[in-house]
Amino acid sequence: MAHPALQTTLALVYPPRCLTCGDRVDSDFGLCGTCWRDVAFIGSNACDGCGAPILDGEDIAQGEALRCDDCLTIARPWRKGRAALIYKETGRKMILALKHGDRQEVVHPTSLWMANAVRDILEPRTLIAPVPLHWTRLLKRRFNQSAALANAMAQRLDVPCCPDLLQRFKRTRSLDGMTRDARFRHLQDAIAPHPKRRHRMAGRPVLLVDDVMTTGATLAASTQACYDAGASDVCVVALARVVKDA
Numbered sequence: 001m002a003h004p005a006l007q008t009t010l011a012l013v014y015p016p017r018c019l020t021c022g023d024r025v026d027s028d029f030g031l032c033g034t035c036w037r038d039v040a041f042i043g044s045n046a047c048d049g050c051g052a053p054i055l056d057g058e059d060i061a062q063g064e065a066l067r068c069d070d071c072l073t074i075a076r077p078w079r080k081g082r083a084a085l086i087y088k089e090t091g092r093k094m095i096l097a098l099k100h101g102d103r104q105e106v107v108h109p110t111s112l113w114m115a116n117a118v119r120d121i122l123e124p125r126t127l128i129a130p131v132p133l134h135w136t137r138l139l140k141r142r143f144n145q146s147a148a149l150a151n152a153m154a155q156r157l158d159v160p161c162c163p164d165l166l167q168r169f170k171r172t173r174s175l176d177g178m179t180r181d182a183r184f185r186h187l188q189d190a191i192a193p194h195p196k197r198r199h200r201m202a203g204r205p206v207l208l209v210d211d212v213m214t215t216g217a218t219l220a221a222s223t224q225a226c227y228d229a230g231a232s233d234v235c236v237v238a239l240a241r242v243v244k245d246a
């Protein structure tokens, strides 16, 4: 850690700034009051399958667990899913800054929010892994944002992480603007276990990490790859869940 005098000088020259709007804040990796108020955290009244908040009139219970309309319509291959935020306002800006602006400091607070979201579904011996990017996308972006989130979350939870557990070997174009069916078609056979890593998940629970969940097609293809390699159980977490009319 830097000497206190050096820290003070650095803070004077480079005062901490809000991660989203750049206003002055009290400490590093923080948000200003206005941006903080606009973070759409998901509370406990959430779907057990994808983490979406349960809206009024939608709370259809299946046994003990709540499932949103989407999860009642689309069969989810994973056991449980969580999301920390709704994909809007400050959360959306943070994800776009991380993904397209190389603002890796966003990982610091968001990995804590994700770690808190999954504490109730973590099984003993869980291995954390990100959804993979195709190598061409990785070259262009220089890092996998979901791997950065997975690594930081794993550290916070003191759980092992395998950043290259899965491979995306089909070059898929951006999912932006695609319909639900097109996304599922597009992701079919696109993701597989890394041949040198599949032993790590045999007989073991896996927690898959993505930055955003829209339809769940990417997480479903990744889940299937884990089961193909013998994972005993798969749960998923996204930093943000896209919610209709949010």
Ligand SMILES: O=C(O)c1cc(=O)[nH]c(=O)n1[C@@H]1O[C@H](COP(=O)(O)O)[C@@H](O)[C@H]1O
Residues within 6 Å of the ligand: 131, 173, 174, 175, 176, 183, 210, 211, 212, 213, 214, 215, 216, 217, 218, 219
């Ligand atoms: O990388 C993408 O394809 C992508 C583009 C985009 O504009 N928005 C977006 O969410 N994605 C990715 O699409 C995935 C979520 O979409 P679904 O598979 O439909 O849930 C995540 O892996 C996102 O990183």
